[in-house]
Amino acid sequence: MVKAQKTKTKHKKLEPFDILMIVIASFAALIIIFPLYYVVSLSFSSYTQYIKSSGFVLIPNPISLDGYKQFLTNQAVPRAFLVTIFITVVGTLLNFLFTVTLAYPLSRRELPFRKFLAIYTFLPMIFSGGLIPTFYVVKRLGLMNTVWAMIIPILITTYNLTITRSFFQSIDDAYIEVGRIEGMNEVQILFHVIVPLAKPVIATIILMYGVMHWNTYYHALYYVRSSNLQPLQVVLKGILMKAQSTLEETSLEVTASTQAMKQAAVVITALPVVLVYPFLQKYFTKGMLIGGIKG
């Protein structure tokens, strides 16, 4: 009864202004959704429908998986998946280890040279040596043309280090003291006390790093020449580009046969990010605001 009344008053309160806000917000959502929908729709379109409607496929009918088959049987694709999955799993694990082992000491007041180390880790945010000097380091370390070139140069990002450190700082000293009194060493305290207490921020950085690796493109562009080590995003770009150069001057038939495949490639590559996104969303607002205040 009370509930019914409440909704009633709520409805009463909807003024023209509210309607306008609803319209604008829905329009904003539509602007985001429509392109995504169109890409998915194209990816399921069949050759005949594409020809018949001269490329204007808003609802695929019948639903065809040809585009997906064509993409997944592309010679370079399985290998690119392996590379990207390797980078994402191993890279994220290393990111986690390097970030927490640095964030924890930095968060402790008793760390020797703390002030110096705080500046040391902050300075790179303000000034960087640039593309070529970094490239030279990667080359000198023998990382060129290895998967490690896409992992090691980005082991720690300053943003994730900052939010992790500020979260660790907010943890009550008492927990650490108890650990020390029980005879734990600092490694044990970090992994058995701090990390479990900092789950929200750990989840945030793991998801952030994971998405970063899944989307990796530039480090492959800079440091990896051999074609069998190219990650998914690079292969995808290649597929889209190749199709483009032939497409711009050829007929609808050629367009039709590659269009569904290209968009299937886009959908499959985007899918993992879209799937982890709900988990990511749970944490990032908070994480971003911590970072925003500190940075």
Place this chain on the structure above:
Amino acid sequence: MKDLVERKRIKSHQIQLLLLAVPGILFFAAFSYFPMYGILIAFKNFQIKKGILKSPWADPWYKYFKQFFENPYCKQLLTNTVVISVGKIVFNMFFSLSLAIVLSELKVKWLKKSVQTITYLPHFLSWVIVYGIIYALFSESSGLINVALRSAGKPTIPFLTSDGSFRMLLYFSDVWKEAGWGAIIYLAAIAGIDPGLYEAAAVDGASRWQRIWRVTLPSIRPTIIVMLILKLGTVMNAGFDQIYILYNSQVYASSDIIDTWVYRIGLEQLNYSLATAVGLFKSVISTILVLSVNKIARKWEESLW
């Protein structure tokens, strides 16, 4: 005696903490500090086989800087970089702020939540994915818009290959991808406004529009100004990620920026010294901007609290 044991224990934990930080310290040494030393490449006739120390010095030491500034293309690169950056800042802030205000005024909670979920999503998609989407919509041969134009018997528009429309496409795709994400910070600021202010405004008979103009916007002005200032600090970064993936040689005139040029000169044409010099020039300007901009932002915040 007990004190001594206690002190020893603390000391041991301090050493452990320091040891724990070693991998991270080494990481920064290798990928942030060694590259700073590598800046020497800009002042040498660098040959990769000889290394930094053994490569001969450039003569004069500013040879590569001179080469860049005397290049007629230099002015265009700088203009493109600044124009594209400022354009993106303006468009993005406008749409982020508007979205945040609209969301905060929404009374239907489930709608607010869903619109937030939807508009934040593109931030996590890669630029290659966005390129695929843009291609499906805007390509001249098979993009949705041009297919529609063609079937209506109208001339097609080369969005991706003409200078004017390509820049608009850069702004538009950046707004599409990042405006929702950018709204988060303004939403947080709006959430922090004292509800009493709105009640007082309502008592005074202010309409909803007036409340936005008189209460919401003035209350979050500090956030808006600080965000604007901070963004101006990164004006030399027009977005290599986006532009490198979206552009092509037909639109270099309007959208080749310092970073894309440095990449082509350095890693495609292997002119390491010139690319390092231009990169250094950019880094120095960026650093000066960031530092002065932070100082201004801090002054602003201080004068407010």
